[in-house]
Amino acid sequence: MLRVCSFESRRAVEMRSLIERQGASATVAPSMKEIPIENNETALAFGQQLKRGEIDIVIFLTGVGAQALLDVLQSRHTLEEIQNWIGRTLVVVRGPKPVAILRQAGIRVDHRAAEPNTWREVVRLIDDTPIPVAGQTIAIQEYGQPQKELARSLEDRLATVIPVPVYRWELPDDLSPLEEAVRRTVAGEFDVLLFTSAQQAVNVLEIADRLGIKDAWLNAARQCVIGSIGPTATETLDGLGLSPHLQPSHGKMGHLVLETLAFAKTSCR
Known part of the structure; x- marks a missing residue:
C-alpha cells in the first residue's frame, strides 16, 4: 500500500x-491558514477608486480572494453600488473559482484565462485578445503574497498596477x-x-x-x-x-x- x-x-x-x-x-x-486582512485600508481605498471611475481593469485571481474583497467592500457600500462600479470596468479572472463568486454576486465576467490558470495565462490572454492595457489602471486582487511577476508584466506593457491584498498566509x-x-x-x-x-x-x-x-x-x-x-x-x-x-x-x-x-x-x- x-x-x-x-x-x-x-x-x-x-x-x-x-x-x-x-x-x-x-x-x-x-x-x-488564510488570514483575512483586518481594517483593510487598501481594499477600502480601491472601493473609492472604483466609485470615482479611476479603475479600468480588475483582475480577480482566486475565489476566496474575490469573496473576501466583496465582503470588505460591502462593509461600506451596497452590493448594487459595487455591481455598478465594477460593471464600468473590464473584469478578467484567472480561473473558474472567481467566476462562480462573481456570478453569484451579479457581477459580469469579461475574460477568463485558460488552464493551468497561472499569471502567465493571464498575460497571454491580455496579449492575445488583445486587451489594451497601455495607459490603463489595473487592480489585481492578490492572495497570500504579492503577485510580482504579473504586476511587472503589466507594467512592462505600460499599465499602472494597483495591488489589492485581501488575505495573507500563515502557519x-x-x-x-x-x-x-x-x-x-x-x-x-x-x-x-x-x-x-x-x-x-x-x-x-x-x-x-x-x-x-x-x-x-x-x-x-x-x-x-x-x-x-x-x-x-x-x-x-x-x-x-x-x-x-x-x-x-x-x-x-x-x-x-x-x-x-x-x-x-x-x-x-
Missing part, C-alpha cells in the same frame, strides 16, 4: 478521501501534525508527497528548518514521488531542488491524486 502525505489545509478532509479511495494510506498535515495554529509529518518524511515513512500550492512547500521547509532537519527532510523528500498541482507550485519546488515527478493534466486535486498515485504505483514497485 502506498503511503501518501499531503499538506492540504482548507480541503484536508476531501484530500484524505481522495487518497484513500485509491487504496493508499493517507496522512494529511495542514501546512497553512496553522496547531503545528504538531505538520511537525510529525516532517519527521516521518525524514524517517522514510512516505512514498508520495502531494503539494497543492507553492506556499505549502515554503511552509513545510520552514518547519523542517525550525526542527533542525531541513537538509535531512530535503534528502528524504527526494526519495519520494512528488506530485505538484500546477506550474506555480512546480516552480517553487524546482527552486527548492525538489523537481516534481508529475503535474496533472488538469490543476484539480482529484487529477493530482489519481495521476500521481498511478505513476507511483509503477515507479515504487
Whole structure:
C-alpha cells in the first residue's frame, strides 16, 4: 500500500478521501491558514477608486480572494453600488473559482484565462485578445503574497498596477501534525508527497528548518514521488531542488491524486 502525505489545509478532509479511495494510506498535515486582512485600508481605498471611475481593469485571481474583497467592500457600500462600479470596468479572472463568486454576486465576467490558470495565462490572454492595457489602471486582487511577476508584466506593457491584498498566509495554529509529518518524511515513512500550492512547500521547509532537519527532510523528500498541482507550485519546488515527478493534466486535486498515485504505483514497485 502506498503511503501518501499531503499538506492540504482548507480541503484536508476531501484530500484524505481522495487518497484513500485509491487504496493508499493517507496522512494529511495542514501546512497553512488564510488570514483575512483586518481594517483593510487598501481594499477600502480601491472601493473609492472604483466609485470615482479611476479603475479600468480588475483582475480577480482566486475565489476566496474575490469573496473576501466583496465582503470588505460591502462593509461600506451596497452590493448594487459595487455591481455598478465594477460593471464600468473590464473584469478578467484567472480561473473558474472567481467566476462562480462573481456570478453569484451579479457581477459580469469579461475574460477568463485558460488552464493551468497561472499569471502567465493571464498575460497571454491580455496579449492575445488583445486587451489594451497601455495607459490603463489595473487592480489585481492578490492572495497570500504579492503577485510580482504579473504586476511587472503589466507594467512592462505600460499599465499602472494597483495591488489589492485581501488575505495573507500563515502557519496553522496547531503545528504538531505538520511537525510529525516532517519527521516521518525524514524517517522514510512516505512514498508520495502531494503539494497543492507553492506556499505549502515554503511552509513545510520552514518547519523542517525550525526542527533542525531541513537538509535531512530535503534528502528524504527526494526519495519520494512528488506530485505538484500546477506550474506555480512546480516552480517553487524546482527552486527548492525538489523537481516534481508529475503535474496533472488538469490543476484539480482529484487529477493530482489519481495521476500521481498511478505513476507511483509503477515507479515504487
